[in-house]
Amino acid sequence: MINYQTEIRHIAARMKKIRTGKGLSVQEVAYRCDIERSNLSRIEAGRTNLTIKTICLICNALNVPLSEVVK
Amino acid sequence: MINYQTEIRHIAARMKKIRTGKGLSVQEVAYRCDIERSNLSRIEAGRTNLTIKTICLICNALNVPLSEVVK
DNA sequence: ACTGTGCGTATCATATATGATACGGGAGGG
DNA sequence: CCCTCCCGTATCATATATGATACGCACAGT
Numbered sequence: 001m002i003n004y005q006t007e008i009r010h011i012a013a014r015m016k017k018i019r020t021g022k023g024l025s026v027q028e029v030a031y032r033c034d035i036e037r038s039n040l041s042r043i044e045a046g047r048t049n050l051t052i053k054t055i056c057l058i059c060n061a062l063n064v065p066l067s068e069v070v071k
Numbered sequence: 072m073i074n075y076q077t078e079i080r081h082i083a084a085r086m087k088k089i090r091t092g093k094g095l096s097v098q099e100v101a102y103r104c105d106i107e108r109s110n111l112s113r114i115e116a117g118r119t120n121l122t123i124k125t126i127c128l129i130c131n132a133l134n135v136p137l138s139e140v141v142k
Numbered sequence: 143a144c145t146g147t148g149c150g151t152a153t154c155a156t157a158t159a160t161g162a163t164a165c166g167g168g169a170g171g172g
Numbered sequence: 173c174c175c176t177c178c179c180g181t182a183t184c185a186t187a188t189a190t191g192a193t194a195c196g197c198a199c200a201g202t
Binding site: 001003049055057 | 072073074075078079082120121122123124126127128130131136137138141142
Binding site: 109 | 188189190191192193194
């Protein structure tokens with residue numbers, strides 16, 4: 001049984017970990033995927049129920065497959 | 072490079088395949104996850120950019136892990 | 143022919159993700 | 173002490189996912 005709130009937090013945490021692991025700033029990633037920096041901050045804080053589109057854009061900016069973020 | 076529109080269509084197709092594979096009707100799945108039947112129809116037609124919450128609810132109704140739908 | 147059921151789709155209202163902007167704080171360099 | 177980044181967060185506007193409802197069609201059973 002999946003708890004979607006937990007899942008959102010997990011996805012957010014993975015994104016942040018990948019980003020910092022690659023030494024990228026929030027600004028840089030936001031710029032790469034044409035997402036508002038403030039929005040990306042909210043997302044990484046796990047405070048938004050993101051859409052597939054947004055997840056894909058961020059995955060592209062981080063240069064990782066979807067499966068790396070959604071497990 | 073991930074194309075989010077393609078990804079949405081893939082996810083929609085997997086959901087439909089799993090549902091029909093289990094012999095469930097759209098109504099039944101919609102009822103199980105408390106989602107509008109019309110909305111689930113739209114989703115399976117690949118016409119909406121679904122949120123993580125919605126995907127999780129549907130996965131629960133289909134009794135499959137997230138990884139079965141998002142690859 | 144009639145009825146019930148499942149599905150797709152259209153429309154409108156509502157909730158909410160995202161865009162846009164602004165402010166404050168911490169860290170580091172001059 | 174100033175700057176300059178980077179980050180978190182708050183607020184408001186806008187775009188859009190979803191809820192709610194309705195209609196038409198195909199199909200099966202009677």
